[in-house]
Amino acid sequence: MFVCVNRRPDGAPKGSCAARGSVEVHEKLKAMLKERGLAAVEARACTSSCLDTCWVGPSIAVEPDHYYYGRVTVSDVPQIVEALAAGERVERLVLTPEDFIEPKELRRRESEGEERK
C-alpha cells in the first residue's frame, strides 16, 4: 500500500495529500498493520511521492490489487486494516474511474504556468 505523502506549499490550488493529513494516515496504517500481525505477511505500508490524484487525496494505491483509496482520514484506517485482513476492500473509499479525472479548474491553472509535480 503506497500512501502519497507529497506536500505542496500552503495555498497551492491543487492542495496535496500531506496537507490533508496523509502523513498521519500512513503512520496509523503502519502501526495498525503491525499490531494486527499483518505487516510482515500480508501488507506493507509505504509512503510514496505524488500519485496524481491530488484532488481526491489523501490517496493510497493498493497494489498489486490495483485499486486506489481516496479521501482517506486517520479514522478510516481501522476499517481499511480490517478489510485487508478479511481479503476485502472498503468500497466507500475506493476511487471510481471519474475520480481519476483531474477537475477542469485545476487543469486550467496548470496550463497557465503552474508547475505539475
Place this chain on the structure above:
Amino acid sequence: MFVCVNRRPDGAPKGSCAARGSVEVHEKLKAMLKERGLAAVEARACTSSCLDTCWVGPSIAVEPDHYYYGRVTVSDVPQIVEALAAGERVERLVLTPEDFIEPKELRRRESEGEERK
C-alpha cells in the same frame, strides 16, 4: 513504478537504495518516461519509502504487474523504459523469489538490536 529512495546512514550494514544511487535512478526514469511520451499514458515514476528488499537494491516495484526490479543503475534506465514501451520487462533485472529472502547475516544483526525500518 515505485522507486525506493529510502536512505540509511552511511555504514549501516543493510545499506539502502538511496545510498546505492536510487535517487538518480528515479530522476532518470522520470525524465525518460516523459521524453518517450509514456509519462501520462503508460507509466508513472514515483518514489517510495523502503520496499524491504534493501539487500538487492536499488529496487523498483512495478505495479500493477507486480514484479520488482533490483540492483538497478542509472545505465539500466533506458532499457527499462524501452521494455515498458514494448510491453516487456528486463528479465536480467527482475527479482527472483530467492532475492526477496533477507540474507541471514542481516537478520542476525537486526535481532541484536538494530532497528528495522
